[in-house]
Amino acid sequence: MEQQSIFSNTLNQPLASRLRPETLDEFAGQKHLIGEGKILRKLIENDQITSLIFWGPPGVGKTTLARIIAKKTKSQFIDFSAVTSGIKEIKSVMLQAEENRKLGEKTIVFVDEIHRFNKAQQDAFLPFVEKGSIILIGATTENPSFEVNSALLSRSKVFVLQPLKQEELVELLKRAIKDKRGFGGSKINISDEMLNMIAVFANGDARNALSTLEIVILNSDIDENNEITVKTEILEQCISKKSLMYDKNGEEHYNIISALHKSMRNSDPDAAVYWLSRMLEAGEDPLYVARRVTRFAAEDIGLADPHALETAVAAYQACHFIGMPECSVHLAEAVIYMSLAPKSNAVYMAYESAKQDAIKQISEPVPLNIRNAPTKLMKELDYGKGYLYAHDFENKITNMQCLPDSLKGKEYYKPTEQGFETKYKAKLEQIKEIKSKIK
Secondary structure: OHHHHHHHHHHHOOHHHHOOOOOOOOOOOOHHHHOOOOHHHHHHHOOOOOOEEEEOOOOOOHHHHHHHHHHHOOOEEEEEEOOOOOHHHHHHHHHHHHHHHHOOOOEEEEEEOHHHOOHHHHHOOHHHHHOOOOEEEEEEOOOHHHHOOHHHHHOOEEEEOOOOOHHHHHHHHHHHHHOOOOOOOOEEEOOHHHHHHHHHHHOOOHHHHHHHHHHHHHOOEEOOOOEEEOOHHHHHHHOOOOOOOOOOOOHHHHHHHHHHHHHHHOOOHHHHHHHHHHHHHOOOOHHHHHHHHHHHHHHHHHHHOOHHHHHHHHHHHHHHHHOOOOOHHHHHHHHHHHHHOOOOOHHHHHHHHHHHHHHHOOOOOOOHHHOOOOOHHHHHOOOOOOOOOHHHOHHHOOOOOOOOHHHOOOOOOOOOOOOOHHHHHHHHHHHHHHHHHOO
Protein backbone atom coordinates (compact mmCIF):
# COMPACT_ATOMS: atom_id res chain seq x y z
CA MET A 1 0.00 0.00 0.00
CA GLU A 2 2.94 2.30 0.76
CA GLN A 3 4.33 1.84 -2.73
CA GLN A 4 0.99 2.80 -4.27
CA SER A 5 0.93 6.01 -2.24
CA ILE A 6 4.31 7.00 -3.65
CA PHE A 7 3.09 6.68 -7.20
CA SER A 8 -0.55 7.66 -6.75
CA ASN A 9 0.13 11.21 -7.97
CA THR A 10 2.10 9.85 -10.91
CA LEU A 11 -0.79 7.72 -12.06
CA ASN A 12 -3.07 10.74 -12.37
CA GLN A 13 -0.97 12.89 -14.70
CA PRO A 14 2.22 12.42 -16.71
CA LEU A 15 5.32 13.95 -15.14
CA ALA A 16 5.73 16.40 -18.04
CA SER A 17 2.22 17.76 -17.40
CA ARG A 18 2.67 18.01 -13.64
CA LEU A 19 5.92 19.91 -14.08
CA ARG A 20 4.67 22.29 -16.76
CA PRO A 21 6.23 25.70 -15.92
CA GLU A 22 3.89 28.42 -14.74
CA THR A 23 6.34 31.33 -14.93
CA LEU A 24 9.17 32.45 -17.20
CA ASP A 25 11.67 31.79 -14.42
CA GLU A 26 10.61 28.13 -14.29
CA PHE A 27 10.83 27.76 -18.06
CA ALA A 28 13.73 25.56 -19.20
CA GLY A 29 15.83 26.65 -22.16
CA GLN A 30 15.21 29.38 -24.77
CA LYS A 31 17.39 31.90 -22.92
CA HIS A 32 17.99 33.65 -26.26
CA LEU A 33 14.29 34.60 -26.20
CA ILE A 34 13.22 34.83 -22.55
CA GLY A 35 16.47 35.48 -20.71
CA GLU A 36 16.77 38.75 -18.80
CA GLY A 37 16.57 41.67 -21.22
CA LYS A 38 15.67 39.53 -24.24
CA ILE A 39 13.00 40.73 -26.66
CA LEU A 40 10.28 38.15 -26.04
CA ARG A 41 10.58 38.49 -22.28
CA LYS A 42 10.23 42.28 -22.59
CA LEU A 43 7.14 41.93 -24.77
CA ILE A 44 5.54 39.57 -22.25
CA GLU A 45 6.44 41.59 -19.17
CA ASN A 46 5.27 44.86 -20.77
CA ASP A 47 2.05 43.24 -22.03
CA GLN A 48 2.86 44.18 -25.61
CA ILE A 49 2.27 40.79 -27.19
CA THR A 50 1.07 40.71 -30.79
CA SER A 51 0.39 37.66 -32.94
CA LEU A 52 3.30 35.19 -32.82
CA ILE A 53 4.52 32.05 -34.52
CA PHE A 54 6.64 29.68 -32.43
CA TRP A 55 8.77 27.50 -34.69
CA GLY A 56 10.76 24.65 -33.22
CA PRO A 57 11.06 20.88 -32.78
CA PRO A 58 8.80 18.90 -30.42
CA GLY A 59 9.21 19.23 -26.67
CA VAL A 60 10.87 22.66 -26.51
CA GLY A 61 7.98 24.49 -24.82
CA LYS A 62 5.88 26.08 -27.56
CA THR A 63 2.54 25.32 -25.87
CA THR A 64 3.87 26.03 -22.38
CA LEU A 65 5.22 29.42 -23.43
CA ALA A 66 1.85 30.35 -24.93
CA ARG A 67 0.10 29.45 -21.65
CA ILE A 68 2.58 31.50 -19.63
CA ILE A 69 1.96 34.48 -21.94
CA ALA A 70 -1.81 34.15 -21.45
CA LYS A 71 -1.42 34.00 -17.67
CA LYS A 72 1.10 36.85 -17.51
CA THR A 73 -0.96 39.14 -19.73
CA LYS A 74 -4.25 38.20 -18.03
CA SER A 75 -5.84 37.03 -21.26
CA GLN A 76 -8.45 34.43 -22.04
CA PHE A 77 -6.64 31.37 -23.41
CA ILE A 78 -8.23 29.20 -26.10
CA ASP A 79 -6.32 26.07 -27.03
CA PHE A 80 -7.05 25.15 -30.62
CA SER A 81 -5.84 22.04 -32.43
CA ALA A 82 -5.27 22.14 -36.15
CA VAL A 83 -5.62 18.36 -36.23
CA THR A 84 -9.23 18.21 -35.02
CA SER A 85 -10.69 21.60 -35.99
CA GLY A 86 -12.14 23.06 -39.17
CA ILE A 87 -13.55 26.39 -40.37
CA LYS A 88 -16.81 25.85 -38.43
CA GLU A 89 -14.88 25.52 -35.17
CA ILE A 90 -12.72 28.52 -36.06
CA LYS A 91 -15.78 30.75 -36.54
CA SER A 92 -17.27 29.59 -33.26
CA VAL A 93 -14.07 30.40 -31.39
CA MET A 94 -13.82 33.78 -33.12
CA LEU A 95 -17.34 34.72 -31.99
CA GLN A 96 -16.36 33.90 -28.43
CA ALA A 97 -13.21 36.03 -28.80
CA GLU A 98 -15.26 38.93 -30.20
CA GLU A 99 -17.56 38.79 -27.15
CA ASN A 100 -14.50 38.84 -24.88
CA ARG A 101 -13.20 41.92 -26.73
CA LYS A 102 -16.47 43.76 -26.16
CA LEU A 103 -16.09 43.04 -22.46
CA GLY A 104 -12.56 44.48 -22.55
CA GLU A 105 -10.81 41.11 -22.30
CA LYS A 106 -7.96 39.97 -24.48
CA THR A 107 -8.14 36.54 -26.06
CA ILE A 108 -5.10 34.49 -27.00
CA VAL A 109 -5.92 31.76 -29.47
CA PHE A 110 -3.19 29.15 -29.44
CA VAL A 111 -3.11 26.97 -32.57
CA ASP A 112 -0.97 23.89 -32.20
CA GLU A 113 0.45 22.47 -35.44
CA ILE A 114 -0.78 25.45 -37.44
CA HIS A 115 1.01 24.07 -40.50
CA ARG A 116 -1.69 21.41 -40.73
CA PHE A 117 -4.33 24.02 -41.58
CA ASN A 118 -4.98 24.57 -45.28
CA LYS A 119 -5.05 28.04 -46.86
CA ALA A 120 -8.79 28.55 -46.36
CA GLN A 121 -8.58 27.62 -42.67
CA GLN A 122 -5.62 29.93 -42.08
CA ASP A 123 -7.38 32.75 -43.94
CA ALA A 124 -10.34 32.41 -41.57
CA PHE A 125 -8.19 33.89 -38.78
CA LEU A 126 -7.07 36.94 -40.78
CA PRO A 127 -9.97 39.40 -40.24
CA PHE A 128 -9.99 38.72 -36.49
CA VAL A 129 -6.22 39.19 -36.24
CA GLU A 130 -6.44 42.43 -38.23
CA LYS A 131 -9.12 44.06 -36.09
CA GLY A 132 -7.60 42.86 -32.84
CA SER A 133 -10.28 40.42 -31.77
CA ILE A 134 -7.60 37.87 -31.03
CA ILE A 135 -3.89 37.51 -30.48
CA LEU A 136 -2.93 34.46 -32.50
CA ILE A 137 -0.07 32.27 -31.33
CA GLY A 138 0.70 29.48 -33.73
CA ALA A 139 3.07 26.59 -33.03
CA THR A 140 4.75 24.62 -35.80
CA THR A 141 7.55 22.14 -36.26
CA GLU A 142 7.72 23.07 -39.97
CA ASN A 143 9.34 26.08 -41.59
CA PRO A 144 6.62 28.79 -41.46
CA SER A 145 8.00 30.34 -44.65
CA PHE A 146 6.54 27.36 -46.50
CA GLU A 147 3.67 26.26 -44.28
CA VAL A 148 2.00 29.49 -43.09
CA ASN A 149 0.12 31.80 -45.46
CA SER A 150 2.13 34.90 -46.35
CA ALA A 151 -0.75 37.18 -45.28
CA LEU A 152 -0.89 35.60 -41.83
CA LEU A 153 2.89 35.40 -41.59
CA SER A 154 3.28 39.11 -42.38
CA ARG A 155 1.03 39.93 -39.40
CA SER A 156 2.95 37.73 -36.99
CA LYS A 157 6.36 37.78 -35.37
CA VAL A 158 8.26 34.51 -35.79
CA PHE A 159 10.34 33.24 -32.86
CA VAL A 160 12.58 30.21 -33.33
CA LEU A 161 12.75 27.86 -30.35
CA GLN A 162 15.87 25.71 -30.10
CA PRO A 163 16.31 22.14 -28.83
CA LEU A 164 17.30 22.21 -25.16
CA LYS A 165 20.99 21.82 -24.40
CA GLN A 166 22.18 18.76 -22.50
CA GLU A 167 22.94 20.75 -19.35
CA GLU A 168 19.49 22.39 -19.49
CA LEU A 169 17.83 18.98 -19.65
CA VAL A 170 19.92 17.67 -16.74
CA GLU A 171 18.89 20.69 -14.67
CA LEU A 172 15.24 20.03 -15.57
CA LEU A 173 15.54 16.36 -14.57
CA LYS A 174 17.07 17.28 -11.21
CA ARG A 175 14.21 19.69 -10.59
CA ALA A 176 11.71 16.94 -11.43
CA ILE A 177 13.28 14.70 -8.79
CA LYS A 178 13.18 17.41 -6.09
CA ASP A 179 9.98 19.27 -6.98
CA LYS A 180 6.88 18.24 -5.00
CA ARG A 181 4.96 18.21 -8.30
CA GLY A 182 7.40 15.56 -9.48
CA PHE A 183 9.09 12.99 -7.25
CA GLY A 184 9.90 15.38 -4.41
CA GLY A 185 7.94 13.25 -1.97
CA SER A 186 10.14 10.23 -2.57
CA LYS A 187 13.81 9.42 -2.08
CA ILE A 188 15.26 8.81 -5.56
CA ASN A 189 18.79 7.49 -5.97
CA ILE A 190 20.03 8.20 -9.50
CA SER A 191 23.53 9.26 -10.53
CA ASP A 192 24.47 12.35 -12.52
CA GLU A 193 25.87 10.02 -15.18
CA MET A 194 22.44 8.45 -15.61
CA LEU A 195 20.77 11.86 -15.83
CA ASN A 196 23.24 12.81 -18.54
CA MET A 197 22.42 9.59 -20.41
CA ILE A 198 18.71 10.48 -20.33
CA ALA A 199 19.50 14.02 -21.52
CA VAL A 200 21.52 12.73 -24.47
CA PHE A 201 18.79 10.25 -25.34
CA ALA A 202 16.11 12.98 -25.23
CA ASN A 203 17.90 14.85 -28.01
CA GLY A 204 16.82 18.34 -26.94
CA ASP A 205 13.21 17.34 -26.16
CA ALA A 206 12.16 18.26 -22.59
CA ARG A 207 8.95 16.21 -22.75
CA ASN A 208 10.91 13.17 -23.90
CA ALA A 209 13.45 13.64 -21.11
CA LEU A 210 10.77 13.85 -18.40
CA SER A 211 8.81 10.92 -19.82
CA THR A 212 11.95 8.79 -19.89
CA LEU A 213 12.82 9.72 -16.31
CA GLU A 214 9.29 8.81 -15.23
CA ILE A 215 9.41 5.42 -16.93
CA VAL A 216 12.83 4.68 -15.43
CA ILE A 217 11.72 5.55 -11.91
CA LEU A 218 8.40 3.69 -12.16
CA ASN A 219 10.24 0.57 -13.27
CA SER A 220 12.91 0.72 -10.56
CA ASP A 221 12.86 -1.21 -7.31
CA ILE A 222 11.76 0.29 -3.99
CA ASP A 223 13.44 -0.96 -0.80
CA GLU A 224 12.17 -1.35 2.75
CA ASN A 225 13.16 2.24 3.54
CA ASN A 226 10.89 3.48 0.78
CA GLU A 227 13.87 4.53 -1.35
CA ILE A 228 13.96 4.05 -5.10
CA THR A 229 17.31 3.17 -6.68
CA VAL A 230 17.68 3.40 -10.45
CA LYS A 231 19.96 0.67 -11.81
CA THR A 232 21.94 0.86 -15.00
CA GLU A 233 20.22 -2.13 -16.61
CA ILE A 234 16.77 -0.53 -16.15
CA LEU A 235 17.98 2.73 -17.67
CA GLU A 236 19.58 0.97 -20.63
CA GLN A 237 16.34 -0.88 -21.37
CA CYS A 238 14.41 2.40 -21.43
CA ILE A 239 16.83 4.21 -23.74
CA SER A 240 17.74 1.34 -26.05
CA LYS A 241 16.50 3.19 -29.15
CA LYS A 242 17.20 6.89 -29.54
CA SER A 243 14.54 8.98 -31.23
CA LEU A 244 16.48 10.93 -33.85
CA MET A 245 15.41 14.39 -34.97
CA TYR A 246 14.40 13.61 -38.53
CA ASP A 247 11.20 14.08 -40.50
CA LYS A 248 11.21 12.30 -43.84
CA ASN A 249 8.66 14.75 -45.22
CA GLY A 250 9.79 17.92 -43.50
CA GLU A 251 12.59 20.45 -43.47
CA GLU A 252 15.01 18.34 -41.45
CA HIS A 253 14.94 15.78 -44.25
CA TYR A 254 16.27 18.37 -46.68
CA ASN A 255 18.69 19.82 -44.14
CA ILE A 256 20.38 16.48 -43.55
CA ILE A 257 20.58 15.39 -47.19
CA SER A 258 22.10 18.81 -47.86
CA ALA A 259 24.60 18.19 -45.06
CA LEU A 260 25.54 14.83 -46.60
CA HIS A 261 25.96 16.32 -50.07
CA LYS A 262 28.08 19.23 -48.86
CA SER A 263 30.22 17.03 -46.62
CA MET A 264 31.10 14.80 -49.58
CA ARG A 265 31.75 17.88 -51.72
CA ASN A 266 34.10 19.19 -49.03
CA SER A 267 36.00 15.87 -49.02
CA ASP A 268 35.00 15.12 -45.41
CA PRO A 269 34.32 11.36 -45.14
CA ASP A 270 33.73 11.48 -41.36
CA ALA A 271 30.96 14.07 -41.61
CA ALA A 272 29.50 12.29 -44.65
CA VAL A 273 29.23 8.96 -42.81
CA TYR A 274 27.69 10.70 -39.78
CA TRP A 275 24.93 12.39 -41.81
CA LEU A 276 24.36 9.13 -43.69
CA SER A 277 23.86 7.29 -40.40
CA ARG A 278 21.50 10.02 -39.14
CA MET A 279 19.24 9.38 -42.12
CA LEU A 280 19.39 5.61 -42.18
CA GLU A 281 18.95 5.12 -38.42
CA ALA A 282 15.93 7.44 -38.49
CA GLY A 283 14.28 5.22 -41.10
CA GLU A 284 15.10 6.96 -44.37
CA ASP A 285 14.65 4.89 -47.54
CA PRO A 286 18.19 3.74 -48.50
CA LEU A 287 17.24 3.92 -52.18
CA TYR A 288 16.54 7.64 -51.80
CA VAL A 289 20.02 8.14 -50.33
CA ALA A 290 21.56 6.01 -53.08
CA ARG A 291 19.86 8.13 -55.76
CA ARG A 292 21.25 11.30 -54.19
CA VAL A 293 24.75 9.80 -54.07
CA THR A 294 24.42 8.82 -57.74
CA ARG A 295 23.51 12.41 -58.60
CA PHE A 296 26.52 13.62 -56.60
CA ALA A 297 28.86 11.32 -58.54
CA ALA A 298 28.02 13.10 -61.79
CA GLU A 299 27.45 16.63 -60.46
CA ASP A 300 30.50 17.01 -58.21
CA ILE A 301 32.99 14.44 -59.52
CA GLY A 302 32.08 13.75 -63.12
CA LEU A 303 34.98 12.82 -65.36
CA ALA A 304 37.55 13.62 -62.69
CA ASP A 305 36.84 10.02 -61.63
CA PRO A 306 34.41 8.15 -63.92
CA HIS A 307 34.46 5.22 -61.48
CA ALA A 308 32.52 7.31 -58.96
CA LEU A 309 29.33 6.89 -60.95
CA GLU A 310 29.95 3.14 -61.22
CA THR A 311 30.41 2.95 -57.44
CA ALA A 312 27.22 4.92 -56.81
CA VAL A 313 25.15 2.78 -59.17
CA ALA A 314 26.59 -0.40 -57.61
CA ALA A 315 25.59 0.90 -54.16
CA TYR A 316 22.06 1.58 -55.42
CA GLN A 317 21.82 -1.96 -56.78
CA ALA A 318 23.10 -3.41 -53.50
CA CYS A 319 20.47 -1.42 -51.58
CA HIS A 320 17.81 -2.71 -53.95
CA PHE A 321 18.98 -6.31 -53.55
CA ILE A 322 19.34 -6.58 -49.79
CA GLY A 323 17.82 -3.47 -48.14
CA MET A 324 18.43 -2.22 -44.60
CA PRO A 325 20.21 -2.79 -42.32
CA GLU A 326 22.72 -4.74 -44.41
CA CYS A 327 23.02 -2.18 -47.20
CA SER A 328 24.17 0.53 -44.79
CA VAL A 329 27.76 -0.59 -45.34
CA HIS A 330 27.41 -0.29 -49.12
CA LEU A 331 26.17 3.26 -48.81
CA ALA A 332 28.95 4.04 -46.34
CA GLU A 333 31.49 2.75 -48.86
CA ALA A 334 29.93 4.89 -51.57
CA VAL A 335 29.85 8.15 -49.57
CA ILE A 336 33.45 7.63 -48.39
CA TYR A 337 34.50 7.03 -52.01
CA MET A 338 32.71 10.20 -53.11
CA SER A 339 34.33 12.17 -50.30
CA LEU A 340 37.84 11.05 -51.24
CA ALA A 341 37.44 11.29 -55.03
CA PRO A 342 38.83 14.30 -56.95
CA LYS A 343 36.13 16.93 -57.45
CA SER A 344 35.00 18.55 -60.67
CA ASN A 345 31.70 20.17 -61.56
CA ALA A 346 32.72 20.62 -65.22
CA VAL A 347 30.11 18.12 -66.49
CA TYR A 348 27.39 19.78 -64.41
CA MET A 349 28.41 23.27 -65.57
CA ALA A 350 28.54 22.11 -69.19
CA TYR A 351 24.94 20.93 -69.05
CA GLU A 352 23.71 24.00 -67.14
CA SER A 353 25.33 26.32 -69.69
CA ALA A 354 23.89 24.37 -72.63
CA LYS A 355 20.49 24.31 -70.91
CA GLN A 356 20.40 28.10 -70.72
CA ASP A 357 21.10 28.37 -74.45
CA ALA A 358 18.49 25.71 -75.19
CA ILE A 359 15.88 27.62 -73.17
CA LYS A 360 16.69 31.22 -74.07
CA GLN A 361 17.88 31.00 -77.67
CA ILE A 362 15.58 30.70 -80.65
CA SER A 363 15.11 27.01 -81.40
CA GLU A 364 17.68 26.63 -84.15
CA PRO A 365 17.03 23.94 -86.77
CA VAL A 366 19.46 21.03 -86.86
CA PRO A 367 22.15 21.77 -89.50
CA LEU A 368 21.39 19.94 -92.75
CA ASN A 369 24.76 18.17 -92.80
CA ILE A 370 24.00 16.18 -89.63
CA ARG A 371 20.37 15.32 -90.42
CA ASN A 372 19.36 11.83 -91.47
CA ALA A 373 18.03 11.42 -95.02
CA PRO A 374 16.02 8.16 -95.05
CA THR A 375 13.74 9.26 -97.95
CA LYS A 376 14.29 10.55 -101.49
CA LEU A 377 12.51 13.82 -100.66
CA MET A 378 14.82 14.45 -97.75
CA LYS A 379 17.84 13.91 -99.96
CA GLU A 380 16.42 16.32 -102.52
CA LEU A 381 16.04 18.86 -99.72
CA ASP A 382 19.78 18.44 -98.93
CA TYR A 383 19.27 16.49 -95.72
CA GLY A 384 22.68 14.99 -94.93
CA LYS A 385 24.46 17.05 -97.57
CA GLY A 386 28.01 17.78 -96.51
CA TYR A 387 28.09 15.13 -93.81
CA LEU A 388 31.62 13.90 -93.10
CA TYR A 389 31.91 10.33 -91.82
CA ALA A 390 34.58 10.49 -89.13
CA HIS A 391 35.75 6.91 -89.66
CA ASP A 392 36.88 7.80 -93.19
CA PHE A 393 39.36 10.37 -91.90
CA GLU A 394 42.74 10.23 -90.23
CA ASN A 395 42.48 10.29 -86.40
CA LYS A 396 38.70 9.72 -86.84
CA ILE A 397 38.20 13.49 -86.64
CA THR A 398 36.73 16.04 -89.04
CA ASN A 399 36.25 19.80 -88.79
CA MET A 400 32.52 19.48 -89.58
CA GLN A 401 30.31 22.00 -87.78
CA CYS A 402 27.71 20.30 -85.54
CA LEU A 403 26.29 23.34 -83.69
CA PRO A 404 23.78 25.78 -85.19
CA ASP A 405 25.33 28.86 -86.78
CA SER A 406 24.28 31.10 -83.89
CA LEU A 407 26.25 28.95 -81.46
CA LYS A 408 29.28 28.26 -83.68
CA GLY A 409 32.43 27.99 -81.61
CA LYS A 410 30.54 27.84 -78.26
CA GLU A 411 32.31 25.80 -75.56
CA TYR A 412 30.28 24.15 -72.81
CA TYR A 413 32.57 21.48 -71.39
CA LYS A 414 35.62 23.03 -69.75
CA PRO A 415 37.60 20.27 -68.02
CA THR A 416 39.55 20.98 -64.85
CA GLU A 417 42.95 19.76 -63.69
CA GLN A 418 41.37 17.30 -61.23
CA GLY A 419 41.96 13.55 -61.42
CA PHE A 420 41.30 11.85 -64.74
CA GLU A 421 39.98 15.12 -66.10
CA THR A 422 43.58 16.25 -66.67
CA LYS A 423 43.80 13.57 -69.37
CA TYR A 424 40.47 14.58 -70.88
CA LYS A 425 41.58 18.21 -70.98
CA ALA A 426 44.73 17.27 -72.86
CA LYS A 427 42.68 15.07 -75.22
CA LEU A 428 40.21 17.89 -75.90
CA GLU A 429 43.03 20.32 -76.67
CA GLN A 430 44.55 17.76 -79.04
CA ILE A 431 41.20 17.34 -80.86
CA LYS A 432 40.85 21.10 -81.24
CA GLU A 433 44.36 21.37 -82.64
CA ILE A 434 43.73 18.60 -85.19
CA LYS A 435 40.46 20.27 -86.29
CA SER A 436 42.20 23.60 -86.73
CA LYS A 437 44.67 22.05 -89.18
CA ILE A 438 42.00 20.38 -91.36
CA LYS A 439 41.17 22.44 -94.45
